Amino acid sequence: MFLRFALGVAGIAIAATLALAETGPAPAQAITPATPPATTAPSDGPFGEDATLTAKTIIYVKGSGTWETAFQTITGSFKKLKGYSDKEGLKIDGMPMTIFTATDDTGFQYQAAIPLAESPKNPPHGDIALGQSPDGHALKFIHHGSYDDLDNTYEAITNYLDEKRLEAKDLFIEQYVTDPITADPKQLTVNVYVLLK
Numbered sequence: 001m002f003l004r005f006a007l008g009v010a011g012i013a014i015a016a017t018l019a020l021a022e023t024g025p026a027p028a029q030a031i032t033p034a035t036p037p038a039t040t041a042p043s044d045g046p047f048g049e050d051a052t053l054t055a056k057t058i059i060y061v062k063g064s065g066t067w068e069t070a071f072q073t074i075t076g077s078f079k080k081l082k083g084y085s086d087k088e089g090l091k092i093d094g095m096p097m098t099i100f101t102a103t104d105d106t107g108f109q110y111q112a113a114i115p116l117a118e119s120p121k122n123p124p125h126g127d128i129a130l131g132q133s134p135d136g137h138a139l140k141f142i143h144h145g146s147y148d149d150l151d152n153t154y155e156a157i158t159n160y161l162d163e164k165r166l167e168a169k170d171l172f173i174e175q176y177v178t179d180p181i182t183a184d185p186k187q188l189t190v191n192v193y194v195l196l197k
Contacts, residue, residue, distance in 0.1 A: 046140075046142070047141055047142070047156070047160065048139045048140075048141060048157075048160050048164070049139065049140040049141075050137075050139065050140075051137075051138045051139065051140040051193060052135075052136070052137060052138070053133070053134060053135045053136055053137075053138050053173075053193060053195070054135055055132040055133055055134070055135040056093065056094060056115040056116070056132065056133045057093075057115065057116045057117075057118065057119055057130070057131075057132060058097075058111075058113040058114060058115050058116065058130070058131055058132065058133050059081055059084065059085065059090070059113065059114055059116060059120070059124055059128055059129070059130055059131075060081070060099070060111040060112060060113035060114075060128070060129055060131055061077040061080050061081060061111070061112045061113075061127050061128055061129075062109075062110070062111050062127075062129065063077060063109070063110060063112070064107060064108065064109045064110070065107055065108060065110070066106060066107040067106065067107060067108070070108070070147070071147040071148075071180070071185055074098050074110065074112055074180065075180050075181055077110075077112030078096055078112055078114070078180055078181050079181060080127060080128065081096075081112065081113075081114045081128065082114075082181065084124060084128050085114060085116075088120050088121075088122060090116055090117075090120055091116065091117040091118065092114055092115065092116060092117070093115045093116055093117040094114075094115035095115075095175050095176055095177060095191075096112070096113065096114050096175075096176050096179070096180060097112075097113050097114075097115075097133065097173050097174060097175040097176065098110050098111070098112050098113070098173065098174045098176075099111040099113060099133070099134060099171065099172075099173050100171065100172050100173070100174070101171060102170070111131075113131075113133060115133060133173075134171060134173065134195060136169075136195050136196075137195070137196050138173075138193040138194055138195045138196060139160075139166070139193070139194050139196065140191055140192070140193055141153060141156070141157050141160075141191070141192040141193075141194070142189070142190075142191055142192075143188070143189070143190040143191075143192060144188070144189050145186070145187075145188065146185060146186040146187075146188065147185050147188055147190075150174075150190065150192075153190075153192060154192075157192065157194060161194070166196055167196065167197045168194050168195065168196060168197070169194075169195040169196065169197055171195055172192060172193060172194050172195065173192070173193040173195075174190050174191070174192055175190065175191040175192075175193065176188065176189075176190055177189035177190065177191060178190075
């Protein structure tokens with residue numbers, strides 16, 4: 001889990017390296033989907049696929065946690081959201097996601113979110129809030145396997161960003177293709193979106 005912290009630090013390190021290496025205006029770089037060498041690719045699909053995220057209305061639970069209990073912390077938040085959406089009869093419009101807003105080597109701050117087709121008639125209160133998901137230019141990386149093995153995917157993402165000399169924002173998203181509440185935590189499919197500056 002410590003590599004998720006490295007992802008945020010990698011964006012800063014890449015920016016510093018680029019600033020030192022520049023002697024004039026940098027030429028525009030096209031970002032194209034690529035596949036890293038087989039030894040670093042954690043999935044068999046495209047790795048670093050270009051994506052544009054569109055803001056969606058979300059309900060979310062904001063919190064913090066440690067990497068040792070990350071999956072339990074996040075799924076606990078999704079259970080709260082599911083209970084609220086079921087009670088209010090909300091129409092879910094997409095896959096659940098965790099928006100990581102800050103990370104370090106011991107833990108993280110996050111928003112566990114569920115996208116909605118429309119804002120609820122009765123606005124949420126307490127631990128649950130209403131907001132918008134992040135939007136912008138991103139790269140999509142796919143992870144298949146256990147939640148603990150996401151470290152390998154984040155290591156490959158960091159290497160990919162280094163190789164391509166890309167600068168990431170201090171925010172990334174895990175979008176769960178398999179339901180994190182009901183799926184076997186060793187058999188997950190997770191889309192990781194890294195927003196670029």
